[in-house]
């Protein structure tokens with residue numbers, strides 16, 4: 112099928128490349144000329160394992176191209192909207208201006224009976240709003256197909272997703288005005304609902320047509336048995352928001368338990384592992400630490416809050432507020448622990464931060480917990496050096512006030528405190544003896560609970576994690592906590608009493 116992908120960022124570029132790998136002819140459209148130029152050369156404009164190869168293959172076969180011109184999407188039978196829906200600059204809600212702009216720019220170029228399918232994460236009601244924008248073209252199909260890929264594993268997640276969700280028009284809903292005629296790519300107008308028992312059979316003509324079109328797009332995935340659920344627009348919009356809200360809830364739950372572990376001497380790693388053996392709970396997203404960041408979870412739970420509050424659903428509003436607040440607290444708790452490990456005074460201390468990306472295997476620094484902590488340490492007067500295997504350029508462009516160093520070894524030189532804030536493999540597997548020879552004081556705040564503290568302590572390090580009980584230090588040694596330059600602050604004492 113001829114397909115366009117509008118918006119070629121972390122989601123769209125991967126989506127375009129994987130669709131081309133499935134045999135479709137794909138044109139990616141983006142307003143960012145530099146990004147388009149890079150993608151057109153088969154080079155990913157961001158760090159995503161496996162993407163470069165997929166782009167190169169797609170371009171070499173002639174099936175994949177990129178452009179800044181919406182007119183180049185005119186031959187596509189199906190258009191995927193993948194533009195950003197960031198947090199609004201003026202509220203906690205989602206900024207839908209990119210979606211509106213992209214839809215308006217696409218409108219004059221839509222072929223007869225083309226399909227427009229959104230993948231961006233949106234608040235409930237967005238599809239109805241876009242349907243209004245597309246009303247001059249009642250022949251055009253509209254659907255919503257939320258995406259669940261994770262950065263760092265985006266290629267694999269796209270090629271082997273857990274499920275496919277199709278939001279389609281229901282009886283009488285906007286977008287159900289499909290006139291008589293063929294549907295894109297010769298898809299049948301009857302819905303085949305054999306792929307999953309969870310499929311809701313749609314009876315509307317437009318619903319059947321968009322389902323058939325998406326079935327044609329995802330044919331190899333459906334053939335491999337990937338579950339596919341067909342539902343109305345509101346359900347599709349909410350499935351995505353609810354999924355991210357649940358993941359965020361699980362993370363804030365285990366991080367709240369980590370605080371309880373610190374207050375009681377329990378160990379959150381053992382606690383999470385033991386809980387995870389229960390299949391009703393599951394072990395994933397129970398890794399306690401500095402908390403979640405990125406371009407998705409934080410803004411999506413805030414958007415959900417705003418939606419729920421607007422609808423008078425206070426339970427969800429309050430729930431998300433607590434999840435967000437626990438997550439933010441992990442950052443200030445980490446700064447407080449750093450202060451404590453520096454003897455109550457961060458001013459003038461040489462601190463090395465390992466990690467700038469919001470998680471390993473990406474260069475994305477959107478709402479990065481690591482950088483939020485680094486900034487707080489710097490504003491408290493510490494001399495902070497940040498290192499990261501992939502995200503230094505992005506971080507430096509965004510926060511030129513911080514000092515960045517690409518080499519881990521150089522970054523560690525002379526450090527009085529090391530903070531492990533993004534658990535890249537190369538940090539989790541650092542040799543404590545090697546690192547110990549570089550630093551001034553062997554004190555590690557492992558805010559991702561990534562290293563084996565006992566191994567580090569055996570090399571003379573004082574190691575502190577989140578939720579690992581009380582501070583540990585090398586056996587038989589006095590430890591390496593700094594003597595307070597000035598008495599510990601009231602804030603530090605209050606925050607960390609009982610740990």
Ligand SMILES: NC(=O)c1ccc[n+]([C@@H]2O[C@H](COP(=O)([O-])OP(=O)(O)OC[C@H]3O[C@@H](n4cnc5c(N)ncnc54)[C@H](O)[C@@H]3O)[C@@H](O)[C@H]2O)c1
Pocket residue numbers: 117118119120121122123140141142143146193194195196197209210212213216230231232233258259260261262406407
């Ligand atoms: N990043 C992920 O892992 C992921 C996963 C699932 C869903 N999502 C959702 O997908 C959407 C995109 O997220 P992202 O992380 O790829 O964002 P991103 O910022 O990396 O990419 C958005 C792209 O859209 C382009 N763009 C903006 N306005 C445009 C316009 N009018 N026309 C054409 N292109 C335009 C930007 O230049 C940018 O390249 C968001 O709604 C996000 O919540 C993201």
Ligand SMILES: O=c1ccn([C@@H]2O[C@H](COP(=O)(O)OP(=O)(O)O[C@H]3O[C@H](CO)[C@@H](O)[C@H](O)[C@H]3O)[C@@H](O)[C@H]2O)c(=O)[nH]1
Pocket residue numbers: 232258259260261262263355358362395396397398399400401402403404405406407408411469470471
């Ligand atoms: O046990 C864990 C797992 C994750 N995290 C943190 O949680 C955040 C989010 O991680 P992850 O979900 O892997 O990253 P994303 O790429 O942001 O993916 C989420 O957001 C995407 C955009 O909506 C969705 O498509 C994905 O399904 C959803 O997992 C990161 O800061 C991680 O460090 C933890 O602290 N502990």
